[in-house]
Amino acid sequence: MTDTLTLTPNIDSPDDFYAELIATHDGLSKDDSDALNARLVLVLANHIGNREILSQALAAAALKQE
Amino acid sequence: MFDDRYTLAYKRYPYQKSADQDAAKPVRHKVVVMGGGPIGVATALDLGRQGIETLVLDDHEGVGMGSRAICFSKRCLEIADRYGAGKPMVEKGVVWNLGKVFHRDRKVFEFNLLPEEGHEFPAFINLQQPYFESYMLDRFEELQANGAPIEVRGKNRVENVTVHDDHVEIGILTPDGPYKIEAEWLIGCDGASSPLREMLGYEFTGKVFQDSFLIADIKMKNNDFPTERWFWFDPSHGEGASTLLHRQPDDVWRVDFQIGWDVDRKEEMKEENIRRRLDAFLGEGVEYDMVWSSIYTFQCKRMDSFRHGRVFFAGDSAHQVSPFGARGANSGMQDVDNLGWKLGLVINGKAPDSLLDTYDNERIHGADENILNSTRSTDFITPKSDMSKLFRDAVLDLSEQYTFARPLVNSGRLSVPCTYDGSPLNSPDAMMEPKRSRPGSPCPDAPLGDGFLLPQLADRFTLLTINAEAPESFEEEGINVTRLALSTEDDPTGALKERYLGDNDSAIYLIRPDQHVAARRPNFDENIFRAAVRRAIGKE
Numbered sequence: 001m002t003d004t005l006t007l008t009p010n011i012d013s014p015d016d017f018y019a020e021l022i023a024t025h026d027g028l029s030k031d032d033s034d035a036l037n038a039r040l041v042l043v044l045a046n047h048i049g050n051r052e053i054l055s056q057a058l059a060a061a062a063l064k065q066e
Numbered sequence: 067m068f069d070d071r072y073t074l075a076y077k078r079y080p081y082q083k084s085a086d087q088d089a090a091k092p093v094r095h096k097v098v099v100m101g102g103g104p105i106g107v108a109t110a111l112d113l114g115r116q117g118i119e120t121l122v123l124d125d126h127e128g129v130g131m132g133s134r135a136i137c138f139s140k141r142c143l144e145i146a147d148r149y150g151a152g153k154p155m156v157e158k159g160v161v162w163n164l165g166k167v168f169h170r171d172r173k174v175f176e177f178n179l180l181p182e183e184g185h186e187f188p189a190f191i192n193l194q195q196p197y198f199e200s201y202m203l204d205r206f207e208e209l210q211a212n213g214a215p216i217e218v219r220g221k222n223r224v225e226n227v228t229v230h231d232d233h234v235e236i237g238i239l240t241p242d243g244p245y246k247i248e249a250e251w252l253i254g255c256d257g258a259s260s261p262l263r264e265m266l267g268y269e270f271t272g273k274v275f276q277d278s279f280l281i282a283d284i285k286m287k288n289n290d291f292p293t294e295r296w297f298w299f300d301p302s303h304g305e306g307a308s309t310l311l312h313r314q315p316d317d318v319w320r321v322d323f324q325i326g327w328d329v330d331r332k333e334e335m336k337e338e339n340i341r342r343r344l345d346a347f348l349g350e351g352v353e354y355d356m357v358w359s360s361i362y363t364f365q366c367k368r369m370d371s372f373r374h375g376r377v378f379f380a381g382d383s384a385h386q387v388s389p390f391g392a393r394g395a396n397s398g399m400q401d402v403d404n405l406g407w408k409l410g411l412v413i414n415g416k417a418p419d420s421l422l423d424t425y426d427n428e429r430i431h432g433a434d435e436n437i438l439n440s441t442r443s444t445d446f447i448t449p450k451s452d453m454s455k456l457f458r459d460a461v462l463d464l465s466e467q468y469t470f471a472r473p474l475v476n477s478g479r480l481s482v483p484c485t486y487d488g489s490p491l492n493s494p495d496a497m498m499e500p501k502r503s504r505p506g507s508p509c510p511d512a513p514l515g516d517g518f519l520l521p522q523l524a525d526r527f528t529l530l531t532i533n534a535e536a537p538e539s540f541e542e543e544g545i546n547v548t549r550l551a552l553s554t555e556d557d558p559t560g561a562l563k564e565r566y567l568g569d570n571d572s573a574i575y576l577i578r579p580d581q582h583v584a585a586r587r588p589n590f591d592e593n594i595f596r597a598a599v600r601r602a603i604g605k606e
Contacts, residue, residue: 039460
């Protein structure tokens with residue numbers, strides 16, 4: 001079985017999550033927001049851990065259509 | 067007409083006129099090594115111990131000044147020990163295990179190398195390069211005194227080289243004027259800017275990094291700095307993109323400032339300016355003497371091929387890496403380790419010329435691994451884009467609080483020996499584990515009675531049997547294979563079992579003269595091991 005990145009809806013209460021994500025950046029300068037995003041990417045990547053999934057996620061984020 | 071390019075730390079082989087200079091026609095030598103640095107001398111030790119006539123030509127008369135390469139790895143020391151020069155290095159060297167990583171003015175975390183138990187040599191020692199070279203030259207003279215056919219000629223500068231199918235003509239300049247010799251084989255160990263490579267017009271391709279480093283070796287007057295490796299990213303004293311502090315023998319510390327590309331070298335090298343940097347970095351009241359300083363730049367490059375017919379390149383002349391990870395001299399020593407026995411067998415008519423092509427194959431594999439690692443370290447230490455810097459800083463900020471980010475911090479991935487996966491000399495793996503001892507691997511050391519395993523595996527083809535029966539020796543195609551019979555009863559610490567057996571009850575390893583695994587199986591099968599020997603010498 002190969003590991004596959006989830007690209008269908010998977011977040012409970014999506015509106016709540018989205019609001020929390022934006023709120024986390026409230027009051028931050030552009031530089032501080034950028035830094036926070038970079039840290040967030042690393043935290044999430046570590047949680048996923050699986051290299052195959054991470055590669056698929058990088059490709060998915062690049063929005064390159066097959 | 068014969069000025070030194072650098073100052074000597076020790077004059078070891080003053081120029082003496084050789085009989086070759088008055089010979090009516092050029093004298094033919096078996097092997098000529100160009101360059102008397104650590105890699106050239108190691109080459110002569112390897113070949114000389116096999117009884118192969120080797121002449122080293124150096125345009126200087128001894129060991130250059132300056133600490134330069136200071137970090138020598140376990141595998142490098144094991145190779146030096148095979149040549150009989152490893153033990154004084156460890157006696158003199160500083161063993162370190164603790165590293166600390168700083169970002170701006172904060173300590174982000176510390177790490178311990180935690181070297182695995184049961185190895186004769188430590189993971190790393192710090193030792194000034196002149197000491198490293200001197201111990202090898204001591205050994206060189208010792209071998210010479212015992213009749214080994216090796217010689218080094220000081221102030222003999224190779225001026226031109228003509229390569230033929232079966233030999234090389236070499237034009238040499240000396241204080242007494244020019245002369246010519248011939249060599250059956252020529253090995254260029256003449257450093258990163260290799261004149262030999264230039265003369266023959268071979269390309270050296272890769273990346274040049276636009277950065278320079280200021281090295282300052284200082285002797286502390288009040289010596290309360292610990293024996294640790296301290297690495298700063300963006301140090302808050304504002305002196306460059308990174309700074310490294312590392313202890314050497316004789317109470318000398320190496321401080322390595324990364325100072326950028328657009329620097330006025332002359333200005334930066336003035337003692338008052340170096341002291342200004344050091345004072346900012348060390349803080350008030352630290353007293354020290356300056357021992358040596360230098361500015362260097364680096365590149366990550368290699369030749370397309372390390373063998374060109376009768377000519378080989380080894381060490382920095384073949385490949386150069388950034389200093390992060392101690393992969394320069396350590397990989398050069400692995401080049402020599404790899405080439406020595408192969409050239410010995412070919413010269414003695416026991417292996418086909420094609421065996422020498424596997425030097426290229428195996429050591430390019432090693433060079434690429436080193437270039438990859440050192441390029442990645444460089445990109446982490448000096449990010450090349452805003453986004454790369456953003457992520458680099460994010461990793462450092464996270465690693466202060468969370469351990470998960472620490473493996474991403476890259477201040478140099480320290481040199482580990484190369485495993486020749488996929489080498490044409492390997493036979494298929496018939497055991498699957500332990501993975502670390504698969505064909506192509508350098509044999510891991512293990513305690514054995516009062517001593518260690520590795521010295522018993524050196525310089526010849528060995529059949530290492532663990533809990534298994536096999537003949538005491540056999541000969542295949544002129545190669546003598548000698549058994550080293552061990553059992554798990556010889557293994558009080560369990561290291562042998564862990565490193566060579568895994569869950570298998572028994573194992574047989576065919577081991578090359580450079581202590582790399584050629585083949586392994588749980589039990590003896592004569593046909594298979596005979597085929598493995600033929601394969602390991604390039605006859606299959």
